[in-house]
Amino acid sequence: MASPSKIPAKRLSVAFVLADRFTLSAFANFVDVLRLAADEADHSRPILCDWVVLSDSLEAVRSSCGVRVQPEKRLRHAGRYDYVVVVGGLIGDSAALGGEAQAFLQRQAAAGVPLVGLCTGVFILQRLGLLKGYRCCVSWFHHQDFLDQFEAETPISDQIFVVDRDRLTCSGGHGAAHLAAFLVQRHVGQNAAIKSLNIMMIEEAMSGERPQPGQATARRAGDALVKRAVLRMQQNLEHPKTVEDLSRELGVGRRTLERRFLADLGQTPLKVYLDLRLERALQRLRGSEASITEVALACGFCDGPHLSRTLKAERGVTPAEYRKAQAGQGRAEDQPPVGVLMRGAE
CATH class of the missing domain: 1.10.10.60 (Homeodomain-like)
Structure with a gap:
């Protein structure tokens, strides 16, 4: 009798925490790279990578465009993940994450789990004090908003993403796909990262140093x-x-x-x-x-x-x-x- 084929061990495990009215494109780009890297072709089986959406309840979370995503697991039942990714919502919405989700992020940081801030997820991490002493990336579009909220900080707004030890931050948009590909290459391999981007019709992986398509002002206004x-x-x-x-x-x-x-x-x-x-x-x-x-x-x-x-x-x-x-x-x-x-x- 032939022995059953051995199932490959997971090489990359990611949990998502979605803020109310989160940015759908950042989430979708990131998770799609994982999906395409996890299996052969685009069969989408979570073989080499897996991912899960966590929340304090199992109620659907609305995105900024109105599309809702259904969480799969409660925060109190969360396992161990290689990365926890926070996808931010609208600027100025301090209630975008509930207290249980904020406490979860604090515990993950204390346990040494790398945290990822996508788009305005960087604001959430900064507000929780989880980016203190770290370089962080903010979209040029929200550069001034960040300075207004965190006067003592100097964000990086001329790169698509920044990796600083166990904090990874991204400007959002297609930059989320490139940050995900960076992680896939690190844990699964370069071929898987290239395959994912190619299926998504992205010609090549970009390093974090690649400039954002937007801009920050050369002169900083004070008024x-x-x-x-x-x-x-x-x-x-x-x-x-x-x-x-x-x-x-x-x-x-x-x-x-x-x-x-x-x-x-x-x-x-x-x-x-x-x-x-x-x-x-x-x-x-x-x-x-x-x-x-x-x-x-x-x-x-x-x-x-x-x-x-x-x-x-x-x-x-x-x-x-x-x-x-x-x-x-x-x-x-x-x-x-x-x-x-x-x-x-x-």
Whole structure:
């Protein structure tokens, strides 16, 4: 009689704690990488990896888009996991996790279990004191929100994820898939990580140092009104708002907004907005193969020539020249960075 085939031992076990109104895309991207790495092809059997959603009750948890996820196990019945992943909810919702869930995270940290913060899950871990002494990653979109809540902290908003000992934090979105692939590679193997991403139509695994597609401001605003205005600018680069629109939304007059910008940053709102759009354009020119027209439209310019004229006037270089210089840097590491060459024109 043939002996039964041996079932491989689990190599990676992950538990999820979902905040009320959690970010569905971050959760889905992360868990799908685990699912695809756990079995052959996309059969989805939890052979090499397993995952579970925990909660203090078994009531479905709603995501920020309204879709609900059913937890599988109560927190008091939780086992031992390689990682506990916290998926955050809406900014400012301090009640996103109940007291039992918060106590569970404190116990896991005390037991030495690595904690992962996805998207605004970083805010939850920081609020619980579980990121004290650790570097942490925050989405550029929520950079100012983080500073407003945790004035003494300096988050990293120019990487897709950060690994600091037993704390792993991620900006969210597709970055969650890359962080999950990092863990799969660590515990299961590189082939499993590559397979997962390829099935998800993600061409290659990105390291945590890969820059986020968004941006943090080079100048840190001190005025609360200016902070709010700059955040709205960052969130509306493709379709820029007028200064009148920004003023109206913020409940102040245009002249008041301009005066506060000049006092705080030494520049007008229009100039700060333009710099943000140009920085985003340069970032896309460096990090993508999109056409100049596509880059222009994504950054709020009418067309390619409009971007070219503006970039030449403001930074002394056209998009084509900038890309050529960046390609040259890749071939000659001792060449001065283009950003340094252009800084005098800023």
